Amino acid sequence: MTTDLFKLRDIMIGVVTKMEFEITRIPPKEAGRIVGINRYGDTTLYIDVLGEDVAISELKKHFDSFRLLTEEKGIVEIGNPHDDDPLFILDPVDGSTNYIRGIGYASISLAVAFGKPPLTLNDIVVGVVKQMFFDKTYSAIKGEGAWVNKGRAHPSQADDITKAIIDIDIIKNIPPEKRRILYPIFEKVYDIRRLGSNALSLANVADGTLDAAIDLRTKLRVFDCAAAQLIAKESGAKIKMPDYPINIDVRVNYVAAATQKLLGEILEIIPTEFLKLLENQ
Template identity: 35%
Template sequence: MVSHSGLITVMQRAVRKAAPRLRRDFGEVEQLQVSRKGPGDFVTMADKQSEQTIVDELKQARPDWGMVLEERGLVEGDPDKPRWIVDPLDGTTNFLHGIPHFAISIAVEDPRGAQGKPEITHGIVYQPLTDETFWAEKGRGAWLHDRRLRVSARRHLDEAVIATGIPHLGRSDAARWTSIYARIAPEVAGLRRLGSATLDFAWLAAGRYDGFWEDDLDVWDAAAGILLVREAGGFVSDFRGQDRMAERREYLAANGELHSKLHKLVGGALRG
């Protein structure tokens, strides 16, 4: 049995408490109450209820911590303490269409990380339907339950399967994505778009994917996933190879060898 910190225990308890309601609602997806939040961005009662369950659990464990929530935004806490970053249901469109590929994501951001900058120190991505718990702690590796995760060791693009997010309904820059796609697609073994960025990161950490790129992601879509990939030995950067992902809302991830090759292709696309 792999030991982990008390924070991971708190996060696991929170996602597992929210999961049964999500599973039940997924089984009755046609009867869900649905409201429009924006172009291509649906909110369900299941989403809101999952968030409330998670918030209640996290508040009970760390009442003075702040939160960044997908549905409710910023909840202020002690600025000297860490804060939670929560996505209660990533893959909402999949959920609403009966596609069994979605997840809950929670991360911990410490305001006093390396070099005095905020950094993600703990992360969990939980798939309620498969009961897969991907988790990571800074400096202690990435795990799927009790199994240590490592990113894929593939070195050649023609062997690689790359995940991405395709622009839809005004999200992201379609012309830029098309340019990047045109550079990457002819070089790789396959491309996948399954509709959940948090699971894209988790699957990359587990070696199921060999690389990933997407832009226009929010912090709750990526925070836990970045830690998973890095603790599994991978690299994550923005499209320019820098560590300004949240600022630029763009993410490029792979093992070291493939990251370098993908970065060159993306850079060529950006330069036109």
């Protein structure tokens, strides 16, 4: 096991960089080819399978034994992993529709935790998010801070919702009772975005590009935000979300903001019955 977390971070950056290289070699039409249906009934795209295969191949160069949690393959065990071996959490492409259509907002996410299962998000010690199309890599080490490439990541100082730019993930089939959560936010916020990559949106809260990010759809899974939530926390941003178990079946909600004051303003607007989505169950 690599105990030097800085060295481990550099290995993980190398893995996602190799993944991006291999994925971006594929023409968009081929990248978006449907190759199967996963356990949830969602389509599996060629870039998802390719990304997972590249990640496994690269991680094998550094680790004899490890576990990998991915959307398509579930839990993959390499070698004979024990509790002190790493558990990697991977999202090969977050924002695949953006990527296939050439919209420059997509990312690759890789996080790692150690310990005896069951593990939770609080056990994640390193997170890496690679922004595709751009030479920008976000990373964090628990207790050590967050970075954008080689510079430190810091959130904006936004503390007034009427001046904030917020990413809100909302899709057309969101249930009406959840859709109404957002109406008061729309009325107060300076402006909103729906960018299409949750990992990157959280990373953009970490570096000040966005002032806040919200997803209350109960749709995300842990690999969508495992790395990015650590990056946001370590940057100094504030995030309200349960300490979810690292489990492929768990659905995730969060509110992240640049400052505690802005987070408080957002939480005050959300109807009380929905705040339970952000509490440990």
